[in-house]
Amino acid sequence: MKYPKLFEKGKIGSLELKNRIVMCSLAMGISDDKQCVGEAFRTYLMERVQGGVGMIILENTRVDDEHGVAAPWQASLARDEQIASMKQVVEEIHSYDVKVLAQLHHPGRETFSNLNSNEPVWSSSNKSCGVCNQETHEMTTEEVEQVIGKFVEAAKRATQAGLDGVELHGAHGYLISQFLSPYTNQRTDRFGGSFEGRFQFVKEIYEGIRTVCNQDFVVGVRLTVDELLAPNGVEEYLKLEEGIKVCQALESLGIDYINVSNGIYESFNALSEPMTYPQGCRSSLIQAVKEAVHIPIIAVNMIKEPWFAEKMLEDNLVDFVGLGRAVVADPEWAIKALEERECEINRCISCTFCFETLVSDAIAGKGPVKCAVNPRAGRESLYPAYKRDGDGRTVIVVGAGVAGLEAARVLAERDFRVILVEKEGKVGGQINIADKPPHKRKIDWIVEYELNQLQKLGVSIVCNTEVTEGVLEAFNPYAIILATGGEPIKPATIPGIELEKALTFKEVLCQDKELEGKKVAVIGSGATGLETAEFLCSKGNEVTIVEMLDSIGKGVYVQHYLDAMDKLSHYNVTYMPKTKLISIQKEGVLLENIEENKQAMYPVDYAVLALGVHSVNPLEEITKGICNRVFVIGDAAKVGRIEGAVRQGFEAAYTL
Missing domain, CATH: 3.50.50.60 (FAD/NAD(P)-binding domain)
Structure with missing residues (x-):
């Protein structure tokens, strides 16, 4: 299928983009220990650049090292020493005719004191975040002015690094959003009270940036236009009607584009929708903004597939489609769409594991965000291109759940001869159970991707076959990978467990x-x-x-x-x-x-x-006399989730 709208050139301010695909900001936590663009971050970005996007908006980029820290290895433009590494990667990105912006970010109350000088977190008022639950300090007027200056200084560094512009993060309940919202802004100085007072913070940031950056430098805003707090019992918050008013005020100010979003931490599933939400779940909000302003609109809208991105453009819902999790899952999303290879896209299944590990890993300083369907995401420098050194040696993979499928795919990429055997009549393992509850069909996408790849690589799957010691011996395998999965726990110790009920x-x-x-x-x-x-x-x-x-x-x-x-x-x-x-x-x-x-x-x-589930691993003992390279992966090794199964399958095959 062709996508003429998706691959049409477009303009944002002074910039001409080669297509309408924007990689939106998604925190990954892969900068180096000085918050500079090191090799891990560079490699991550370049795979997406080479994958065909028209513009990249870098992850939430720090402007304040003392009171504006969201994660230890967060990108930053708070210090001059960060300019050089940023400039180097920007020049590399530009060589592919891709534009690049930094997203200037201050978390305000939506962060943790231990990351911010062990002091109360700063905000427009002293109302603490209901998720982070940190003691919160209402900034003085002088402190507000200092933070405005830090946004401006970071934008100036962005120009020195050769960036094409900046995006002000005014969404998801972060500091700019906190000033705009009547829910979090109860100030009585010039930065509070009326709509005009609450708008003053972002207004002064923008005006300050314009004094230090030339007119060709693009300045956009990512904006929560509705905090969606009604289900929480909150009455006064930023609702769509006032969100549109903010958009119109930004347009009058001279902002180049609006990146439409919704929700704050306290309405988290609205800003990071889980699997049960459909593509297009934000369309009505986006449409309301699109009809109210005349500057370009970017939006992420749970877009996972090119046909839906094309439809958004056809319907004039947006001027540019924003991809976040979609290009974490598959950095080649854009080029595969361009080349009409949609079936090869490793679609994001919206499992939200990336956001879960943002908290458990990236914010906690334990490592980058993880993607359930792409084990290399954020770790591209650790796992460079596959070594094609299989030389046709035989590897038997027993079990065609996601762990076995991923192992077979990577082995085939490395030129091993793969024999994939499944005892059931259908591949997928636990996915064939997990996809049955309402609204869970996206989970099948990982199996569809693996099957398409295995077909492309010429790997056949033998179903309805029980693997025995004789079968294994007959193939004289170089290695055996056991991915025999798990079964539901049904304790024999429970009286009456044998009953039909x-x-x-x-x-x-x-x-x-x-x-x-x-x-x-x-x-x-x-x-x-x-x-x-x-x-x-x-x-x-x-x-x-x-x-x-x-x-x-x-x-x-x-x-x-x-x-x-x-x-x-x-x-x-x-x-x-x-x-x-x-x-x-x-x-x-x-x-x-x-x-x-x-x-x-x-x-x-x-x-x-x-x-729960218990491991099923009946073959490990008999394989020891057949082959000295035996790997047990997925639920057969330890019962876990999709991410662990995919990662174990990948690592076993990658390191063999």
Whole structure:
């Protein structure tokens, strides 16, 4: 399919872009220890540049080292020493006819004191962030003026580094956003009170930049136009009507473009939508802005596929499409679309693992952000191009879940002869269960990508085949990779587990046993339990979730928890935390309230166990006498998530 709109030239201010694809800012945490562009960051950027985007907006770039730190290895233009390395990579990017902007950023209250001089975090007012929960300092007028100066100084350094412009980060509840919003700005000086007062902060930043940068230097704003806080019970916040007013004021000021966004940390799933949200979920907000201003509009809109990006341009919804997670997952997204190789795109499945590891890894100083479907993302310098040194040597991969598929793909790229064997009639492993709850079909994309790549590489998959010692010996393999997966836990120690009414989540989701209009107890409230409960609710069942821990969903990543609980709120679900399953009986389940040590029979038609998965690895012992290169990966090694399975498959094949 051709995409004429997507690959049409376009203008932003003084800049002419070779196409309409903008790689938007996404924090990766891969600068060096001085927040300069080192080899890791350079390699990450250049793969996306060579992948065909028209413009790159660098990750959130620090302007203040003392009170404006979001992560230890965050890019920065707060000091002169950072100019040289930035200039070097900018020149390299320009050699590919790609424009590049820095996103100037100050987190305000949405950060942590331990990163910011161990002092209370700065904000427009002393209202702390409901997510970060840090003691918050209302900046004095003089401190506000100092930070304005730091934004201006960073923009000046950007010009010295040869950047084409800057984007002011006024979205997602960061400092500029905090000043614009009546939710976070209760000031009484000239930077608060009226709309004009709340607008003054960004106005003075822009005017300061224009005094130190020439008129050709592009200045845009990424802007939250609606904080979407109504579900939190908040009444006064930045709503779309006032967000549009901000856009119009920015246009009057002379801003070159607006990068439309929504949400703040306290409405996090609005700014980092999970898998269940569709492509185009922001369209109505974007359309309202597009109709209100005349300067170019950029927007990320859960775009994962070229056809949808093309449609946004055809519908005049945007002037440029913004890609964030999509080009982390596949740096060649643009060139594959241009060359009509859409089926080869490794599509982002919106699992939000990147945002989870932004907090757990990048902000905590443990390493770069991780992508579930692209193990090389942020680690391109650690994993350069594949060595094609397989020389046709035979490697048997047992199991065609995502770990086995990824291992087979990388081995084939390296010119090994790959024999991929799967005992089931369908590849995908646990994905064939995980895709069954409502709105989870994106998770299939990783399997579709792997299958397309294996077909391109000429790797055949042998299904419906049980691997035996004789089969392995017959091939005399150079190496064996065991990716035999896992199975749902069904403890034999539970009295009544043998009854027909005792089912696993797999049996329910794969509809080995169809349940409709039944009374069902789901035992376990991890992510699988919550999703199984939603699946059962969608089939008209009356659902109770039973959990031994003191709260439902404890340990589930917050975005997945909020998304799941929002979906379940549309049904009449009963929640029973602090409750233990004692036995399964013909009339129901015997439960014990752990807090009160009281047992009671709870009448249900079925008990569905969502207690996790155990490893299945029957072949490791017999392989030791056949081959001295044996790798156990994925759930067969240790039960985990998609990212771990893909990464283990990749690393085993890459390092062989």
